[in-house]
Amino acid sequence: MTQNQALLAATVAAVRRAGARMMTRYSTESRPPALPELLAQLQANDAAVVDTLHPALAEALPSAQWLNDEHGSGPLATGEWWLVDPVGGNVNAVHGMPDWNIGVSLVRDGRPVLSVVHFPVLDEMFTATEGGGAFLNGVRLSVSAKTSLDGALAGTGQAQPGHHPDLARRTGAAFTAMTNSALHVRISVPVTQQLAQVAAGRLDLHWQFDNVRSHTAGVLLVQEAGGVVTDLEGKPWDLAGESYLAAAPGVHAAALEVLTA
Template identity: 75%
Template sequence: MTQDLLAATTAAVREAGARMLARYSPAARQPGLPELLDSLHANDTAVADVLRPALAAVRPQAQWLNDEHGSGPLPDGEWWLIDPVGGNVNAVQGMPDWNIGVSLVSDGQPVLAVLHFPVLDETFTAREGGGAFLDGERVRVSAKTSLAGALAGTGQAQPGHDAGLLARMGTSFTAMSKAALQVRISVPVSQQLAQVAAGRLDLHWQLDNVRSHAAGVLLVREAGGVVTDLDGKPWEPASERYLAAAPGVHAAALDVLAGLGL
């Protein structure tokens, strides 16, 4: 993937971010679920209406998929995977931690990623084999070598989990909290993956993988991190669970999670 393609994609994502930022208000509060769901849908539509034509012009041969909660393998070929507003629920409740996320996947592997955080005006980018960057400056995962000083995170890829998955999430949180310095549970997942890439977090694990995480996974990989499933095999879009971590803490974190029978 060329630098020109990345630049054009970044411009499209930042334009969509500006559209969403104009809709966003830190004073927003939703009185109930129906209103919240309406706002989520309206935000996603507004962003997708900018991204779809822009990305079609950038890479017309790539197919389009903005099912942010979709999972499983993709057919061969190129796909734009879109998470129109990562952390949308935060945006409609007036919180600042949300982003616009795009990845280009070729034959099942992410090859280009852009994550833009409009409120912070931070933009993370990556190309396969080309490194990961924050606002043009190269980023690398942390140099931690012990979980004792590690900041860890996990989150929900989508709402409405069954009771069994929620119980496993609780079990994993408890186990990691005993091993790491601090553990947080938050959304969007893409934001946590970007923080791992930047060395601000040391690891992130996920018990429900969705394809739209591909942008964050590529950022971590290109920043020197390790991303595997909980059996230690390389991450795939169809992996059910995964761990993204700095190399110095990946093995220890994997030991914590793999021993839980998740």
């Protein structure tokens, strides 16, 4: 087993343990009565996952720094970083919905080199390594082969609460434009789930006007599954960028045109 394979295996094992711990907290009957209770559950879920992941990943790669600021953005210092979104779609989990995940990526000098995204309720484990492909439960992934937006499933989402009204208006305008071009457009969280679906070919494109670092795990999945990820000027995706479009190659150019019209 190579060093990269061993590191991926250790990361998968840690994420799976964190998922199992979250499943002991998760209930389809969960209904927080008000915002204070909701926030307390969000924080407790994140803490449970971090308590499981942090020591395991620190042991797997002691040289890497740690960051679990799921809404953080901007550049990182050089070196290796574990970027962790403890419970992507946590707001779904605390309301008893099944669409949430645990996401981990390893970034080296600003470049994602390893990604693990686990959906415990569905028992789906997405993995990717730089140059090594993307996989779902060990089966290699490939993005959609569609070449026209008229048959495309598209998506976007709210990366974090408290958006500026201008960003909300921009998102709404883009939704309208894409709805007039694609077969179907969804707005949902978690964002990383949509990126994983693009990698699996279940969704054809995903765009985001708010590029937070925790999306990096999903970006690498799409790239390694053969997708195209750029900013909205068509330039290669960058960790510190402000927006991105992740799409199957056959619809990327058309989607970019819609989003920048």
